[in-house]
Amino acid sequence: MGSVIVAKDLVKKFDEFVAVDRIAFAIEEGECFGFLGPNGAGKSTTMKMIHCASPITSGQLSVLGMDVKERPRDIKNLIGVAPQDNNLDPDFTVHKNLTVYARYFNIDAKVAKKRADDLLEFMQLTEKRDVNVENISGGMKRRLIIARALMNEPKVLILDEPTTGLDPQARHLIWERIRELRRKGVTVLLTTHYMDEAEKLCERLVIMDKGKIVIEGRPADLIRDVIGSEVVEMDEPTDEMEAFVRSKGWDHERTIDRLLIYAACCDDIVLIMKERFGLVTTTIRKATLEDVFLKLTGRKLIE
Ligand SMILES: Nc1ncnc2c1ncn2[C@@H]1O[C@H](COP(=O)(O)OP(=O)(O)O)[C@@H](O)[C@H]1O
Ligand SMILES: [Mg+2]
Incomplete structure (x- = not known):
């Protein structure tokens, strides 16, 4: 077991505004690691730097042993991303959203079709297979985005606010699936502003506020030590x-x-x-x- 993601002195600026302010963390293989913090803390910005959608301003960031500045393509191939915003393709069905996405990874069409069916089963969306994504609920859309993030069979999965705005039942279903993925050995990075979600799912977490990491540790230890x-x-x-x-x-x-x-x-x-x-x-x-x-x-x- 080693660290799969390591950040040191990591900074992201938008012009003069510092969105991520010299943070450091090391995420171990197979754990569920949380980024807990209020809106605007810098969680999504950190996730985007990890999956190479946004360049780092300064510091160091390596993912699966590769520097984000040197090997963004290789990194993107190995990680799955469920972004905070719904960016499903409204013109396609549930199933087609998955198979079209598979093309970015050059996955063979036959393989992609089978994998999409398996993932729909896993995320309990089989019934909606041929429905247009416009016509499924918010909770189903979140599940589909997670299924899509799994199309390239990633070693590391990023879930940016996976349950924001969902009702309790929809949240529980997603939590259960996240635990199942963890059991299968996937390393999960989770951002949330729900403390109960972080407490339930994360082995370790950082609490972020205004671009900085305020504290790091296991949920139970943090509660015991601070409170x-x-x-x-x-x-x-x-x-x-x-x-x-x-x-x-x-x-x-x-x-x-x-x-x-x-x-x-x-x-x-x-x-x-x-x-x-x-x-x-x-x-x-x-x-x-x-x-x-x-x-x-x-x-x-x-x-
Ligand atoms: N593309 C951008 N341009 C300018 N400011 C941005 C951009 N993206 C995020 N920010 C700002 O950076 C801060 C952190 O944003 P974000 O990482 O989305 O926070 P979180 O995900 O924790 O809610 C916020 O103040 C946000 O307005
Ligand atoms: Mg965010």
Whole structure:
């Protein structure tokens, strides 16, 4: 096992604007690696540099042992890309979208036809095989884009926001397929602004914000190290409550409508707060990556 994608000091500028700001990461073979962050963090820009759709401004980036500046064609042949934006061909059927795409990779027509059928089966789209893509649902389009990304049997699969805007059922189906691909040994790069998606699917991830990597690690480790295990959420906090929490030395964060207190065991905290402030509405829940992001940046992932 070695690193399949390595970035060092990676920068992308659009004129003077720095969209990706000296980031570094190493993605291991066979893992699902996440890029979690709010809109505009630089996730898609990073993906585009990896699949050689956008040149790097400076730094180093190698994919499957090849430098993106030297061997973009070879890299493109070996990776699969499901871009954030739907770029299916509206004039074609579901099946034809796959076979036409196969031509870019010089895949034999007969092989492509069979592979397209297998992938439609895998993504549960067989019923829609001969339907025009205009007439399938948003969730099906996302699945078709993933099927298309698999046409060249890639070693590395890039999924840029695979479930954004989908309902829970459609998201679960995609999550299940991603896990199946992982079991088959495909290295998966996933971008998302859904912390639950990152937490469920990724072995390791980076949290990005404003072009920078804020932190890197395994989801459970990040939550434990940055937050602890539990969070008390209090509705409609007052300045007095916040001052009290501060005076106790409890780790906390205040958002517009909530006071969050982080601790290993929250029962005692709730008791003390109720004793001091009477009937306050509190909820105890497990800490999440959303808490990690809030703690590190002072903002929410989805505004
Ligand atoms: N082609 C471009 N020209 C100018 N600015 C761009 C371009 N592509 C992306 N950006 C800017 O770079 C930043 C990062 O964008 P992007 O990588 O798409 O973020 P994310 O995928 O995390 O939402 C944003 O501020 C975006 O407006
Ligand atoms: Mg994006």
